[in-house]
Amino acid sequence: MTMELTGEQLKMTETQLKRYLPRSQQVYGFLVLRNRVRSDSVRVLVDRWPEFNVIVCKPQYEQKGDCFKDTLVFAKDEAILEETIRKSSVIDWTQYLCLGINLRHLEIFKAVASEKDVSSSKLAVCHMMILEDVSNLPSIDSSGISLSSLEESHVGLVTQMWKFGKNEGAARMIRNMIANFPSCCVLDAEGKPVSWILTYASCAMGVLYTLPEHRGKSYAKVLVSTMAKRLHAQGYPVYCFIEEENDVSYGLFTSLGFIEDPSYREAWFGFNDFF
Numbered sequence: 001m002t003m004e005l006t007g008e009q010l011k012m013t014e015t016q017l018k019r020y021l022p023r024s025q026q027v028y029g030f031l032v033l034r035n036r037v038r039s040d041s042v043r044v045l046v047d048r049w050p051e052f053n054v055i056v057c058k059p060q061y062e063q064k065g066d067c068f069k070d071t072l073v074f075a076k077d078e079a080i081l082e083e084t085i086r087k088s089s090v091i092d093w094t095q096y097l098c099l100g101i102n103l104r105h106l107e108i109f110k111a112v113a114s115e116k117d118v119s120s121s122k123l124a125v126c127h128m129m130i131l132e133d134v135s136n137l138p139s140i141d142s143s144g145i146s147l148s149s150l151e152e153s154h155v156g157l158v159t160q161m162w163k164f165g166k167n168e169g170a171a172r173m174i175r176n177m178i179a180n181f182p183s184c185c186v187l188d189a190e191g192k193p194v195s196w197i198l199t200y201a202s203c204a205m206g207v208l209y210t211l212p213e214h215r216g217k218s219y220a221k222v223l224v225s226t227m228a229k230r231l232h233a234q235g236y237p238v239y240c241f242i243e244e245e246n247d248v249s250y251g252l253f254t255s256l257g258f259i260e261d262p263s264y265r266e267a268w269f270g271f272n273d274f275f
């Protein structure tokens, strides 16, 4: 480690990562979006190139509260992953880190962290749900539902309702997502959003939420279907992460045809206590 990829290399790596789906889904989705849309700057590092073994998407931590800018890791070889995170400077173990990794690689990260006397805490363990074929989406009656994209003025509401919204930096992340990536919401008669869905920097759909008094009206289903079609039409992968304990959301996505690879889980872990 390490070499930083730029320009054409990023495009070639996107193509290479396709071969490793679904394990490479997050980093692949990140590159698909990054190669088409400008947003917060993230460095993409590999152990070697073009035949890389480990790839790390590393956001710039500029200010306290940038904890939601997660570092994404994909590795083809576990021994090289371990060697890389132990010896190279690609992972800065001296500051807070939020890592999105294959759950299978978690023990490697934990072992290296404890050698370095760095604490770790679980943030989320998720099912990864993928929609292979958008043409199989069930048709849902969306007549009378007013759909729109989210706007800057909605950042406060979306952040406030988000599970992780109380943390410093959450609003900045939501603002970046609303400004740069696809989003969709249901508006009430006054033009206020009552249900919404966003896209993360990894191209995963997320932050799905319906105000409690508007639940059970199919708003979430309409939003997920609309967004899935839009992402697919733009050449983006269609997928999302659902926390293991979120049965309502799991049921919602499976009823729309999303499937998971049961052998795969994505984990988000924080290192060097932040919260």
Ligand SMILES: CC(C)(COP(=O)(O)OP(=O)(O)OC[C@H]1O[C@@H](n2cnc3c(N)ncnc32)[C@H](O)[C@@H]1OP(=O)(O)O)[C@@H](O)C(=O)NCCC(=O)NCCS
Pocket: 195, 206, 207, 208, 209, 210, 211, 214, 215, 216, 217, 218, 219, 220, 221, 222, 241, 242, 243, 246, 248, 249, 251, 252, 255
């Ligand atoms: C998950 C959530 C977005 C669903 O929103 P919604 O607009 O009510 O969803 P829909 O009306 O489209 O319903 C979709 C499915 O959710 C389930 N559901 C909806 N309301 C429910 C309720 N009150 N109790 C149990 N299940 C419910 C049903 O299975 C429904 O499918 P069905 O109509 O075929 O039975 C909403 O409950 C929510 O905001 N939850 C908190 C945040 C969250 O968990 N987000 C998802 C993160 S991945």
